[in-house]
Amino acid sequence: MDAIQSYLPPHLIPQEASLDDLFVHSLPYQDPVEVVWRRRENYKQAGDLVKDALSLSLRALRSYHWEMDKDVLRPCSDCKDSSNHLKWEQVKTHRAKCRKIGTDPDDWTPKDLMQQ
Numbered sequence: 001m002d003a004i005q006s007y008l009p010p011h012l013i014p015q016e017a018s019l020d021d022l023f024v025h026s027l028p029y030q031d032p033v034e035v036v037w038r039r040r041e042n043y044k045q046a047g048d049l050v051k052d053a054l055s056l057s058l059r060a061l062r063s064y065h066w067e068m069d070k071d072v073l074r075p076c077s078d079c080k081d082s083s084n085h086l087k088w089e090q091v092k093t094h095r096a097k098c099r100k101i102g103t104d105p106d107d108w109t110p111k112d113l114m115q116q
């Protein structure tokens with residue numbers, strides 16, 4: 001939210017909140033009150049935009065597979081080599097299983113997971 005200049009501390013989001021506030025006074029704008037009003041109006045839309053961007057970024061990252069024979073991470077949207085590609089879901093499942101049985105979820109290698 002800060003990167004797209006839409007951040008507001010939670011106590012300033014309600015329309016009735018006082019704008020005589022340290023955050024408002026610290027904004028480096030000629031009319032910081034106007035900036036707060038603009039951010040209040042755009043807060044939900046900006047929040048949804050940030051959530052969507054993060055969601056799409058994570059989805060893109062999860063489409064990368066670890067190619068075992070070349071020891072490299074590659075985008076793989078249509079995986080046809082499941083015996084050679086370690087996928088995010090395999091790591092996630094393994095880590096959840098480790099947490100459930102009380103073993104270290106970080107103690108593994110790609111080869112360990114491919115052999116399971």
Ligand SMILES: [Zn+2]
Pocket residue numbers: 065076078079080081082085
């Ligand atoms: Zn793949």
